[in-house]
Amino acid sequence: MSSRQVDTPVSQQQTQWLAQCLAVVQTAVVQTQIWQQKGAIACFIWGGLCIISLWIATPLPAFADDYNRDFLVGADFSGKNLIDSSFTKANLRGSNFSHSDLHGVSFFGANLEGANFEGADLRNATLDAVRFTDANLTNANLEGAFAFNAKFGGTIIDGADFTNVDVRQDAQTLLCQSAKGKNPVTGRETRRTLNCD
Template identity: 65%
Template sequence: MIRLCDFSWTRCCRFAARWFPSLVGWWVLVGAIATLNLIFIPQALADNYNKESLINVDFSGRVLTDSSFTKANLRSSNLSHADLRGVSFFGANLEDVNLKGANLSFATLDSARLVGANLTNAILEGAFAFNAKFEGATLDGADFTDVLLRQDTQDKLCETATGTNPVTGRNTRETLDCF
């Protein structure tokens, strides 16, 4: 990102108070700053991998919170022990992906394809996975607390769910509300 101005927030506020005393003027200045990036603001940690081909890529142990992998192809990639909280995997191909020990809390997995994925000890608490496909996925110790799933998908996951998550201490079958 190119810095167009080296204002500190304090200098900026003083400048605004002097030249834009009205509330409307202040918001005009704030809008201009946001639009033109007049003040250096560090880039967000979130990355955009939308629609990228990331086959066999190693993301293990990485912090990727709030990143987006919408419609990305991550087939056979390694995301083990990655921090994936709030990540969007909407429509992504996660076939044979290693998500062992990954934190997918509040991630979007809707329409994702997790066929053959390794979800051993993964945390999916609060994730949205309504139309996700989990055929052949390994679920040992996965935590599905408050995950939004279709009933038929939930029933299918209950057939193979086993174990207890070592981080949350929750039983996989209980988090899936298996009866």
């Protein structure tokens, strides 16, 4: 056996070993790239799931609804979030708005005869020219509402908060005749919020 013949098998073994090492390294590199891609995809999916779960867990913002001039006699809006919605000149006789969030809502010229607003949030609402005849405003918060020309004949106002509500003098006199109680949320006495003597 010549030295050349002896060297050749060793070189082939080295070449095979080197080829195997290179294959392992290439596999490792490919695996790393795949895992990086999978990692990027996993991060993207995880981020998307976080955004979706946050979107589901977070209450949606209230979108103002337009009920202007609608015929909604006896409708049930109790416990609803109706911020900045509009019920201008709607017929809402006997409707239920108890414990609803009506912050900034416009009821301009609406018929609210016999409607139930017990515990409702009517802060900064537009109540001008509204008919509250025989309505229930028990424990409602009307702070900052504009209620000029509103009709309050027979309205129950026990515990209602009329802080900074703009009403006509004759309406104030009428409301003071039956004003009593304290608002459970604001802690203000109804008579004091109406500036009753």
